Amino acid sequence: MDKQLIISVGREFGSGGHIVAAKLAEYFGLPLFDSNILGDIAKEKNTSEEYLRKYDESARNLLFSRTVNGFSNSPEEVIAQMQFEYIKNRADAGESFVVIGRCSDYILRENPGLVRVFILGDMDSKIKRTAEREGISEEKAKSRIEQHDKRRKYYHNTHCDTKWGDSRSYDITVNSSRLGIEGTTELLIRYIELKNA
Amino acid sequence: MVLSAILAVVVFVVMFIMSARDRLSRTAAMGMSALGTILLLFGTFMGLSNDESGLIAKIVAVLIFVVMFVLIIMDKIERHIVTLCCGLATLVMVFGICMKSIDAVWETLNVANIFTPGFWYTAGSAEESSSGINWATIIFIAGMMVMVEGMAKAGFFRWLCMTLAKLVKYKVIPLFITFMLMSAVLSMFIDSITVILFLAAVTVELAQLLKFNPIPMILSEVFCANLGGSATMCGDPPNIIVGTSLGYSFADFLTNTGVIAGISLVFVLVYFFLIFRKELSEASKNNIDTSKMPDPKEAITDKRGFIISIVIFLIAVVMLVTHAQTGLTVAFIGAVVAVLTLATSGKSCLELLKKVDYKTLLFFVGLFVVVGGLEQTGVLVVVADFIGSISGGNALLMVAIIIWISAIASSVVDNIPFAATMIPIIKTLSLTTGTSLDVLAWSLSLGTDIGGSATPIGASANVVGTSVAAKHGYPIGWGRYLKACVPATVIVLVICTVSIFIRYGAELGIY
Numbered sequence: 001m002d003k004q005l006i007i008s009v010g011r012e013f014g015s016g017g018h019i020v021a022a023k024l025a026e027y028f029g030l031p032l033f034d035s036n037i038l039g040d041i042a043k044e045k046n047t048s049e050e051y052l053r054k055y056d057e058s059a060r061n062l063l064f065s066r067t068v069n070g071f072s073n074s075p076e077e078v079i080a081q082m083q084f085e086y087i088k089n090r091a092d093a094g095e096s097f098v099v100i101g102r103c104s105d106y107i108l109r110e111n112p113g114l115v116r117v118f119i120l121g122d123m124d125s126k127i128k129r130t131a132e133r134e135g136i137s138e139e140k141a142k143s144r145i146e147q148h149d150k151r152r153k154y155y156h157n158t159h160c161d162t163k164w165g166d167s168r169s170y171d172i173t174v175n176s177s178r179l180g181i182e183g184t185t186e187l188l189i190r191y192i193e194l195k196n197a
Numbered sequence: 198m199v200l201s202a203i204l205a206v207v208v209f210v211v212m213f214i215m216s217a218r219d220r221l222s223r224t225a226a227m228g229m230s231a232l233g234t235i236l237l238l239f240g241t242f243m244g245l246s247n248d249e250s251g252l253i254a255k256i257v258a259v260l261i262f263v264v265m266f267v268l269i270i271m272d273k274i275e276r277h278i279v280t281l282c283c284g285l286a287t288l289v290m291v292f293g294i295c296m297k298s299i300d301a302v303w304e305t306l307n308v309a310n311i312f313t314p315g316f317w318y319t320a321g322s323a324e325e326s327s328s329g330i331n332w333a334t335i336i337f338i339a340g341m342m343v344m345v346e347g348m349a350k351a352g353f354f355r356w357l358c359m360t361l362a363k364l365v366k367y368k369v370i371p372l373f374i375t376f377m378l379m380s381a382v383l384s385m386f387i388d389s390i391t392v393i394l395f396l397a398a399v400t401v402e403l404a405q406l407l408k409f410n411p412i413p414m415i416l417s418e419v420f421c422a423n424l425g426g427s428a429t430m431c432g433d434p435p436n437i438i439v440g441t442s443l444g445y446s447f448a449d450f451l452t453n454t455g456v457i458a459g460i461s462l463v464f465v466l467v468y469f470f471l472i473f474r475k476e477l478s479e480a481s482k483n484n485i486d487t488s489k490m491p492d493p494k495e496a497i498t499d500k501r502g503f504i505i506s507i508v509i510f511l512i513a514v515v516m517l518v519t520h521a522q523t524g525l526t527v528a529f530i531g532a533v534v535a536v537l538t539l540a541t542s543g544k545s546c547l548e549l550l551k552k553v554d555y556k557t558l559l560f561f562v563g564l565f566v567v568v569g570g571l572e573q574t575g576v577l578v579v580v581a582d583f584i585g586s587i588s589g590g591n592a593l594l595m596v597a598i599i600i601w602i603s604a605i606a607s608s609v610v611d612n613i614p615f616a617a618t619m620i621p622i623i624k625t626l627s628l629t630t631g632t633s634l635d636v637l638a639w640s641l642s643l644g645t646d647i648g649g650s651a652t653p654i655g656a657s658a659n660v661v662g663t664s665v666a667a668k669h670g671y672p673i674g675w676g677r678y679l680k681a682c683v684p685a686t687v688i689v690l691v692i693c694t695v696s697i698f699i700r701y702g703a704e705l706g707i708y
Binding site: 046065073 | 273556664675
């Protein structure tokens with residue numbers, strides 16, 4: 001691919017956004033960045049990925065962290081910044097990739113090759129998918145969805161001026177419950193191809 | 198007045214709940230803030246007409262202080278902006294509107310004090326006015342910042358760390374002990390933020406080369422930096438404020454808090470060695486070729502600057518150690534080291550000046566004004582009377598309360614505003630109960646300095662140390678931090694309490 005293409009996929013928990021992102025990456029032949037970038041960061045820093053994974057996609061706790069002379073001691077904040085830097089460096093180097101979450105819709109907003117996607121879903125279908133995938137009751141699935149979405153929203157809104165899930169923050173927002181995973185993927189492929197034509 | 202205050206509180210609470218639920222647009226938030234502020238101002242003006250006892254002034258001063266503390270803890274707005282805005286609010290609302298006292302404003306701004314000879318040189322006691330802005334603290338800290346920047350630029354700290362590592366042949370356990378000692382000793386003269394900034398960075402670098410986990414070493418260094426800072430007048434900001442406000446010398450601190458810190462350091466070394474011995478012993482088994490370690494000389498970026506910075510540092514140490522005899526105040530010493538550093542830095546002069554942490558200096562200015570508001574309105578006398586009454590005039594209980602309450606408070610909030618607030622309180626306590634001011638001052642210093650070590654947010658060194666570790670891929674969670682540092686803090690606080698009871702038993706009426 002000559003032209004740089006970066007697909008940023010924001011998603012609601014249980015909406016199938018991760019699967020859609022993986023399919024997009026496969027179709028366009030691009031690497032997929034999600035929590036796996038922590039492995040690269042850990043290797044680069046000569047440390048263990050395990051240390052970093054605990055704080056992935058979490059926002060700092062205001063009461064339990066402080067900043068002194070620009071040094072924040074919130075592990076969540078530091079790890080978020082490491083990931084932002086990683087994604088930004090790759091984008092600045094002209095690489096094409098698909099990135100899931102990690103405020104990439106905002107961090108890479110200046111990049112002309114960026115396509116910002118947000119995938120949502122109806123609560124019923126999200127509950128069904130989560131319960132099946134994780135082998136838990138629907139009640140538990142609902143509470144897990146609410147918990148994860150709350151955390152993602154707080155994480156995103158802490159680091160960005162734009163709002164998580166707000167259609168104005170993205171190029172396209174799709175409800176995966178309408179077309180299913182395959183249909184949503186197809187729609188997005190058409191959209192990206194048209195946009196890049 | 199009461200009605201408008203209640204309405205203002207209701208408006209702010211509704212605004213807070215709505216914003217927490219993310220149901221508040223920016224315009225609505227601004228509108229509600231304006232309405233709440235107008236109601237508060239209206240209430241204040243109404244109350245003023247009937248404020249013979251100064252109660253409204255007290256309430257406003259406390260409100261401003263609480264808002265300042267909450268905003269500092271929330272960390273959403275830079276802390277110097279918070280203290281400056283709250284300082285301005287104190288000047289306008291407390292001194293201007295409530296007290297209508299221009300004298301209180303001048304007393305708090307304290308500018309005239311700088312132009313008195315006693316500010317720079319004093320033959321006897323160097324007591325600063327404790328009311329208002331403590332310019333001696335600010336000038337001293339600014340001067341030391343310039344000096345430390347000069348030392349850092351020349352590569353002094355990295356050179357020192359690498360040289361000591363080489364001296365102990367890069368062996369993990371001796372390195373652990375040496376770095377703890379170095380952290381404590383350097384923090385006696387240099388601000389602990391700078392010490393930890395360099396020490397933690399070198400520790401991570403060595404940990405990666407020698408293949409060990411740097412977290413135990415960083416936690417121990419941070420603790421020792423705070424402990425070392427408690428030993429001298431210039432080691433930790435609360436000590437500088439206590440020293441300049443109450444007229445203590447460097448030697449006074451060294452022979453009082455310094456001795457206790459020295460005893461505690463021995464226990465702390467043993468404690469950290471025992472809790473981390475497993476990890477340290479395992480790391481010692483790694484077979485590493487130390488011939489490829491970086492040469493300490495490589496750390497020196499400018500040989501001439503390096504020598505000059507060491508000489509200036511030594512001059513500062515000599516002036517500090519002897520200032521009780523020479524009569525030179527800490528403000529004078531700070532100014533001299535800054536001028537010497539800038540004069541010898543040549544082209545880097547502007548660069549050094551730019552690197553001075555003005556935000557911290559402004560933070561101090563605003564903070565002193567807000568605390569001045571509490572002092573001028575007599576709020577701190579009420580607090581002092583309260584402490585005096587709950588201790589029932591028992592000096593031992595009073596000392597214990599000051600050490601432990603200061604420590605607990607400093608473990609969760611910034612110890613600088615806490616110490617600044619407590620100074621007028623211990624002064625009043627000493628006057629009203631007859632308890633020795635010296636003993637209360639040492640208790641306050643030790644409590645605030647040591648208490649800060651207990652949590653990752655208690656002191657600046659902890660924040661910087663844990664931040665450096667996280668940036669290098671070793672995040673330190675609260676659990677890990679507390680498990681190591683809370684027992685150490687308790688051990689040191691017990692040592693401090695017992696040492697103060699034994700050493701000052703006569704003053705406290707024990708024997």
